[in-house]
Amino acid sequence: MTVKRLGIQLLPQPEKVVLRFFSPGEKERIEHIIARVFTMTDREVEEELRTVIEKFDYHHDQLEEILAKNYKKISRFIFTDREPDDRRKLFIGSLFTSEYSIEAAALFNPSIVVHPDQSNLPEDSIRFILSLRATGEGHISSLVFRQGVMHKDGSIIIEDSGQRYVIPPHIVENTQYNRELFIAQLKEQRLYNIFAEALFAEMPEIFGYRRLIEAIENLREAEALHSEEFLRTLESIEWFASFNQEVYFDPDIPMDMRIISPSIVVDLKGLEDARFVKFIDDKGIPTYYATYTAYDGRSFSPQLLATKDFNHFRFISLTGKAVKNKGFALFPKKIGGRYCMIGRQDNENITIMFSENINFWNEYRIILRPKYSWEIIQLGNCGSPIETDAGWLLFTHGVGPMRHYSMGAVLLDKEKPYKVIGRLKRPFLEAQADERSGYVPNVIYSCGALQHKDKLLIPYAMSDYITSFAEVETDELVKQILKDGN
Structure with a gap:
């Protein structure tokens, strides 16, 4: 079986920043800062504000909007009845605003789905959306996006707006x-x-x-x-x-300028490892769902994100006895009239889950346990199952000696996905010499692949640091799985 690495690398870009609220301390310190501003003359305020705007002009119109919003957040600490003018408000807002480098540490754990818009493409090409986990200072993880095209010959192009700032969504x-x-x-x-x-x-x-x-x-x-x-x-x-709120982006914002950060959700410290899937309901209507790991600073829980167009998103709480641990991946359609999802509740084994309602998950059973040396420590999925003529193709990750992560694959029965048809004896993708160094060494990991024609495009993370791409022929992979048997 031949696995082709495409040689494309998406590196973290520390220059990609988002504006966020900054609090330097408690109420007393905030009041001291505001008091100092009120001792400044109008001319001094205007000069300082002009300097701020010139230094950070790459944020364009967004800058003054954010400064105004951050002023409102601390306006209750204003101790005088004299309403400051608009320029002084903006300057005060700048004292409570900072840039956060969203990719300072890593850009990894990618997922990929077909773009809702497939217009104006060359024959046999496909447009896709790539989601990635961006990690910055303090190990805070956010969800970011890229848009690209896979051409007939298997080559891919990732679009880049060239902007160094990103924009969070509006909250409904x-x-x-x-x-x-x-x-x-x-x-x-x-x-x-x-x-x-x-x-x-x-x-x-x-x-x-x-x-x-x-x-x-x-x-x-x-x-x-x-x-x-x-x-x-x-x-x-x-x-x-x-x-369980809704957020939206203006449609004209380029995909690589969008960010969904944990600050959008109350008390969330990390939004990790989104696994997107294009789900088709009983009426043939598509919805893009992403299972992701919500981290509150102490514990992890799987949750759901839903969108029709990647402009408007809704956060959805998952509840039930089976909602625990990490790495849930939804099947792209119902099976036997029920929602179906791959999960892991015990840190070791892969399970399958069924539910009448996408919000509630109580039923699960183990379908895969560690068997080979490269997965002897634990097993997990690498994204939602992909439907093939032979069965459901599920990419897995295994952890072996020296905490070495690699990717394998299994086939599940199409009608009874709890039944394993075949399983690779050896990983088909593992870290090469130049892929072993990074934030977490010796890790190859993915949150989803894309099937197009006879090829599978697999975005994967190297050592929890950067993202690259590999291709494999679908039939060739399936034949190897069936050859290895169950």
Whole structure:
């Protein structure tokens, strides 16, 4: 079996930055900074602001918008009745703004799907979207994107806007929720009690975030005695609603200038290893889902992101007994009328999961255990299964001696995907000499591949640092899997 490395490398670019809110300390220090600004003359403020804008002019119109937003965040600390003029507000905002280098440490763990727009392409070419995990200072991981084209001859081109800054999405201010589903998820998490029941008693079938927050505040005011359980319940419901929110990008923003950072989601410190899949529902309508790992600073949990067009995204909480550990990967369609997902609940074995509802996952069973030396420590998936004539092709990763990660592959039965048809005895992709050094040495890893015609395009990360690409003939890989047997 021949695996062709394409020689393309996507390196982390420390110059890619995002503007974010910066707090230098507690309330007293913030007040001291603001007080110093009010001692400055209008001319001094104008000169300093002009210098800031000149130094950071590559952020274009976004700069003043962010400075204004960050001023609003600290405006409650203004101690005078005198309203500062717009220029002074912007200068104050600049003192509470900083650049964050999103790829300072690594750009890795890629996933790939067909782009929703396949117009204006040469014959037999395909446009794709690549998602990547970008890691910066403090090991904070965000989700970023690239757009590219794979041509008939197997060559690929990754588009680059040439901009050094990235733009976070807008948050939909009044995200809509389904009452029945919301309550069911609260019950799964054991958050539905007499206080939650009182809150939702007057809530309509479809309600908005603003309506919910208003109802929470009204209940807080109506309740004479605020017990610990009462406060915890309302805080948990508010957090849950904030987590399941919607965000959107302006469609004209280039794909490589978009970032979904953990700061978008309440209390999230990392958004890691998104595995995108183009899911086709029973009516033939596509939705792009991404299972990802949410890190809150202490623990990890698998969650879901959904989009139709890569402009508008919705965060979706996954709940149930099976929702634990890392590395979930959704099948691209229902099987036997149910959603199906690959998972891992015990750090060692690959499982398969079924559910009637994409939000709830309670049922799972082990389908693959470590067997060969290169996977003796643990097994996991490398993205969503790909449908072939022979069965579901699932890429795996194995961890062997010296914590060496490599990629293997298995075939699952098309109708009974819990049944393993064949399994590679040896990895088909592992780190070569020049791929072994990086943030985490000796690691080859992927979060998804793309099938086009008779080829499989596999983006993969080298040593948790940079991203490259490999190709393999689908039939050749499948024949080797069947030859090795189960």
